[in-house]
Amino acid sequence: MSNFSRLSASVMTVPERVVHARSISTELGDIPVITDTSRGGPLRNSLRAWKAYDLSASHHLLLQDDIALAPDLIARMEAACAAHPDAILSGYASWHTSSGAAMRLAAVSGASWVETVGDGYFPTLAMVMPTAYIGEYVEFAERYRDVIKHDDHVVFWFLRQHGIRALISAPAMVEHRGIATAAGNHPDFPQHAACFVPESVQAATALLDDFAYCPYFYEGNADLIVRGQQGRHRMWERVPWVTRADELGIDPNQLRNIFDESADLRDHCELLEPAGIPREYLFSLWTSAFLLGTFSLRGREMNLPAAERSVIEAALETLAISGQGYLLVTHQDIVANRKGLATVAGSGFALARSQ
Known part of the structure; x- marks a missing residue:
């Protein structure tokens, strides 16, 4: 069982978006920026980023670079890590997905977190993992580095195989900025959060789960x-x-x-x-x-x-x-x-x- 003591963070990027990543880094106190100079795709770069976590932290937050941050991102994530220390957390779900639907249900119900409802992938735009899982996850994900470009499917497979609880925030803690995504999402379906408010919300931890x-x-x-x-x-x-x-x-x-x-x-x-x-x-x-x-x-x-x-x-x-x-x-x-x-x-x- 994991216990929360400290949250570290980093942001992953590609060379043409380093400026965006550095802006996020500065906003969060100069967190490390991990750049995909080889252009190997989100999965390969995320593996480099996870391996570079702070050894003194109990949990690590990995951000992608095409996002705007809620002003209370770190406080809300830290509160969630303390309340749900064994869970893998996401601060984002897209507006057209079933996890986005779950985010909406939690948000209008007064909950701050909700269990995922199985899109076949786990949103990794702003993801927290207990550091105790990172070694096992990296070993698991390395098998797929030459198979699949995206990390969100691989995280989902890892969660399902190991029976790890996965939770999504409500409302979202980050929002897509409207720039082209490294994942290459379909241009007819812009990526935005199912529920995002730009102002601060309370760093609450109430969970909506076991709903039918x-x-x-x-x-x-x-x-x-x-x-x-x-x-x-x-x-x-x-x-x-x-x-x-x-x-x-x-x-x-x-x-x-x-x-x-x-x-x-x-x-x-x-x-x-x-x-x-x-x-x-x-x-x-x-x-x-x-x-x-x-x-x-x-x-x-x-x-x-x-x-x-x-x-x-x-x-x-x-x-x-x-x-x-x-x-x-x-x-x-x-x-x-x-x-x-x-x-x-x-x-x-x-x-x-x-x-």
């Missing part, structure tokens, strides 16, 4: 990520929310009628449809927000603190983008109509919270 459902708006569908178990491994399955409507005690037809008969929502649809956002997409967005509000009420049962309004608004604002996927609805249309879409999401969320 997580709402996930993806490819225009209001889905649920449902917990399961296969042997000793926790499994997650994505299903249409209506397949679980009976056990949730929610009538899909009644929900549709509420949406269709709302004068306010009808007005928003009439504004958004000509702008490239179809009514059915809006209904699924509204339904997903309703489910998010419904499941967030569990936070009260767990005696979690009330979520800050700015955090709730940040989580709801990215919900519409989460649903894009490979659809005719474009990222540009969603961004251009972000405020109207956030209003639609806020309506569904508020309805659930009022019941």
